[in-house]
Amino acid sequence: MKPDPISGGCLCGAIRYELHTPAKSIEHCHCSQCRRAHGALYASGGLYDSAAVKITQGEKRLTAYESTAGNWRQFCSTCGCHLFMTVDAFPNEIYVWVASLDDGMHPGHPADKEGHIFVGSKAQWEIISNDLPHFDAESDSLGIGN
Ligand SMILES: [Zn+2]
Ligand SMILES: [Zn+2]
Numbered sequence: 001m002k003p004d005p006i007s008g009g010c011l012c013g014a015i016r017y018e019l020h021t022p023a024k025s026i027e028h029c030h031c032s033q034c035r036r037a038h039g040a041l042y043a044s045g046g047l048y049d050s051a052a053v054k055i056t057q058g059e060k061r062l063t064a065y066e067s068t069a070g071n072w073r074q075f076c077s078t079c080g081c082h083l084f085m086t087v088d089a090f091p092n093e094i095y096v097w098v099a100s101l102d103d104g105m106h107p108g109h110p111a112d113k114e115g116h117i118f119v120g121s122k123a124q125w126e127i128i129s130n131d132l133p134h135f136d137a138e139s140d141s142l143g144i145g146n
Helices: 032-038
Strands: 006-009 016-019 025-029 043-049 053-057 062-068 071-076 082-087 093-097 114-117
Touching: 032 043, 032 062
Parallel strands: 025 114
Antiparallel strands: 006 016, 016 053, 025 043, 043 093, 062 071, 071 082, 082 093
């Protein structure tokens, strides 16, 4: 039996989405772009097959910024909340910024498929205090297209 989808959305509530599978992996990204985009020390991206992510409300409010060639950060044009990132080279997968899930819900990824990436770019004062794997830049084991 297929599990029930879990839901999330933006800060103002205009955009709502459902995830129909568990995340394949979670990457906590400490790169300088994620820091600025999210106004936070890092951003937690869940990797999903595009077909597993359904926008159920407010799709017209989504806007996108191409932060690196082919990388599209998608956010609500009203409240600025970042929800997704797509990469042109991998059209069948999508990152969901899973802190936008309702009630802090667990994205369902396997325990060994979570880590910190771009740790080499983290803010000088950030202390990463858990035992997950750390990668200086991207991770071959966790990232898109693997
Ligand atoms: Zn919004
Ligand atoms: Zn990043």
